[in-house]
Amino acid sequence: MDILANLGLGFATVLNLAYVQLPLIGAVPLPTNILLCFVGCLVGTLIGVLPGVGPIATITMLLPITFGLPPTGALIMLAGIYYGAQYGGSTTAILVNIPGEATSVVTAIDGHEMAKRGRAGSALGIAAIGSFFAGCVATVVIAALAVPLTRMALMFGPAEYFSLMVMGLVFAVVLAHGSLVKAMAMIFLGLLLSTVGTDLETGQDRLTFGFEPISDGIDFAILAMGIFGFAEVLRNLGIDEKRDLVSKPIGRLLPSTAELREASMPVLRGTIVGSILGILPGNGAVLGPFASYSLEKRISRHPERFGRGAIEGVAGPESANNAGAQTSFIPLLTLGVPPNAVMALMVGAMTIQGIIPGPQVMTRNPDLFWGMITSMWIGNLMLLVINLPMIGIWVRLLQVPYRLLFPTILIFSCIGIYSINNQPMDVIMTAGFALAGYTLIKLGFEPAPLLLGFVLGKLMEDNLRRALLMSRGSLLGVIERPLSAALLIVAAAILCAAILPTLRRGRDRVFAE
Template structure:
């Protein structure tokens, strides 16, 4: 079979000593920068780029790709342990990962994240190997109208995501949309809501908002608890998964992988979309959605798998069309051209060793990552027993370094502090930060695609309904909202919420 031949070619190329080494270095570096909040793969890859000049192209790309998907692994660790998204894309993992850690199930959450990521990474890689060429047209069929409908679907999902009051979730989404408006309007070039602060001309950074409302706010909340407990949790619990958890997590991993694989193909959907969609899907099809947000293992398994599957399939538009889906992919293009490779449809036919070698290295890299991360679980868990007086200053320091390196701007640091305070106040009013972040990320994408659709249709809004994919997405969004608003669903929600309150009383660790 052709595919097996290709993969054999790829593995023989990727298994050379030098390539194995660069794969290892890339994965380890990626994990490290993923763990450090704020310091993202973009800065790391940009700094390492000159070091790869002397390497053969395949080794260079293998290392850079390793940093990228390694960061996806590492990012989940701080989300789970400290409620601090190492990467913006792992913000969703905070929602259930951190409650799990507080309940003493951090080991289970980390294990599920690592295993789910590994599985998803393998499936994503296989998918990339088998369908890279035919799937390019799918990415192209997805035009502005479809993206726009996808964003509407996402915004509807953001409301469903809420585990507390629906009204407050709506308010948070709208606040997120408003924050997303800050910056330069792409169409007219006018700046909006920047109050004369030049650093805001390109909008508020995603990492700034995410680290602020999740990380800093969590520290402020922790300070309140300081006189009761001096560490996050006294219990570390068993490392492995219980049989029940395994039973709950497996289907979630499968669904997350499927969804992430598909969404990774769309270069315009944004980094958060796969994880978030997978989380919303889990919550939507769960028998008791009330468990979500309080430490449901599916709430970690699904988004983590989706993240990693998407990280692999995002290479399809990159390698076959030369279209980057995010800043990291744009850097990969830069790296390729420096090594005299023109990303595009010819890469597979002209340079099969490179293409298949890179694909094979992703599988090897994923295997390395899981071997690397599982033993580390035991070490990470110890973080939870670190006294607050050490933990908090250390977190703040790393966050500040990370945020500063993003754009070398002190304004970003002040903004992060501001959002930390805002996040704290919102938590006090029982408003959740997740819908805020989603509104913030999806809003600008929605606006951009909406206006582009209407420009291209010369002002005719019926395109949203006449294009089948767009229509399906809009119907799905409507269905999602209906289920959230119908009386029966509301009753179940209410029951779940009371159960949660009972639980909270019974569980003093919360």
């Protein structure tokens, strides 16, 4: 019964009317949270459809706007952008064979083949239906696990939190794309940047080099906007636009009965796989579509159909995609640990609003906590309506060249950054981080671990210092606590399991030479 009461509180929060002052009309009662949820879902779909923008860059660009919004509405909008982008990414993957999101890579394999054979409508329809079902189930999973996980988290001390964050960073290294060494370098660079500024305990400047604008530390919005927002724009300007837009008619959007029967079990399996992997720290949600596709191909009676327009290759990965995107909120809302770069941005947005991420959010801000969860149900329904009837608009939008979009994005982003503190130096620093981020991308470094290291670095330092105070300066205080030691052992085992094959390959290469 508790969960029903909590969900009732969430729906009351989302449906609450707030008086908004409109010009020439005056104060008008409006469902602001519903409107912000719709804006988030619409913007998320838009940036999902436009390949090369992505939810990380978009959320960083919209962070300055959240200053003027109520905390609940701001986080509902940002969450809508994230899971809305998962919906939109499938449209681009199916129609243009360009994944709008990394998680839509698998959808493009069979989805675009279906489109080339005149079945684009069926592919889009089953992707939307599978995503809607998975999103609804994932929301139930979040609601069911929220209370027990929060109660468990309340038993954590500073040592346990420090060890949990270490484990989260290890997962980020293991699940990162490309080189493990480069991922670790990004983690450590993020941790280093988190220490910049005045030490609150000693009052000494750290790594400021006499540069006064960073004496209070590097502003999260400036770093995120530069490393992700501006750098992403620079990267996409150098990409040659080749869009294989399907010329055949889209056809009926509602799949046939036979197609629904073929897709029903893949949708269910994809939902389960995505929900489980989405909880993993270190961006486990990205693994969901790949794992689902591999599972469907392995258990299929006709695996040769995959890659040639198998509807199971669209249904399973798209369901896993959206389920993972939503269950990735579980570590953030219950433990205060962001599992990926988007959730790290959510931590930044919560901090901007004066909310401390962690299990106390449920007890101190229950309306925000349950309002965010229930808004996902409403958001999934909105996305179903936004995606299918408006498909013609999204197809036309895909024909707009990037060179016309990106100058507008940059101008509004600069205005947003300047509006935070009304300091021109903030814009200059953002441009500096943009050049640094662009250089890192060109050198093959993934910026997402850097942002995770930056966000978790401050929390890790705070918890480590508190743990050391409790143990009178001894590091044994972190290891002697059973749960803390267990988390560190798990982190070490996972890191060793990831590094050993790389070392073995390097050794074999040396002996071969």
